[in-house]
Amino acid sequence: MGNFQHLVAWQMAYRLVLDIYRETAGFPYEERFGLTSQLRRGAISVASNLAEGTGRGTQNELRRFASIARGAVHELACQLMVARDLGFLSSQEATHLLSSADRIGRLLSGIITPRK
Numbered sequence: 001m002g003n004f005q006h007l008v009a010w011q012m013a014y015r016l017v018l019d020i021y022r023e024t025a026g027f028p029y030e031e032r033f034g035l036t037s038q039l040r041r042g043a044i045s046v047a048s049n050l051a052e053g054t055g056r057g058t059q060n061e062l063r064r065f066a067s068i069a070r071g072a073v074h075e076l077a078c079q080l081m082v083a084r085d086l087g088f089l090s091s092q093e094a095t096h097l098l099s100s101a102d103r104i105g106r107l108l109s110g111i112i113t114p115r116k
Contacts, residue, residue: 004054009107013047013069016100020076023097027088035083042076045069046104059114066111073105 004010020043024036046069053065077098084094 002054004051007050007054007111009066009069009104009111010047010050010054012100012104012107013043013050016097016104017043017047019097019100023089023093027083031088035079035086035088039076039079039083042072042079045072046076050108063112063114066108070105070108070112073101073108077101077105 017040020039024039027036049065049069049072053062053069056062056065080089080094080097080101083089084091089097
């Protein structure tokens, strides 16, 4: 299947992981086992599932793991909205992160949908 690092969706997901780690570093201490942990795990899940799907060696497996990653993107978007609405993220930063998640989700949909 090739190197997962060449997938644009993975590259964007990886950047999103780094962005989320940076942003959540400023979250309240009491959220370290709550929203901070959930956001970080969700973002890592997207990139990791793409890497694993690529490593499985078949297009069907890549599609299956991309589907799991797309689910994680939706979960991540929900958590980002909660963080924004609780005031942990600025509106501008939330918009940036949500936009990145949306672009990744669209790229994942392209991987999942078989080409004819």
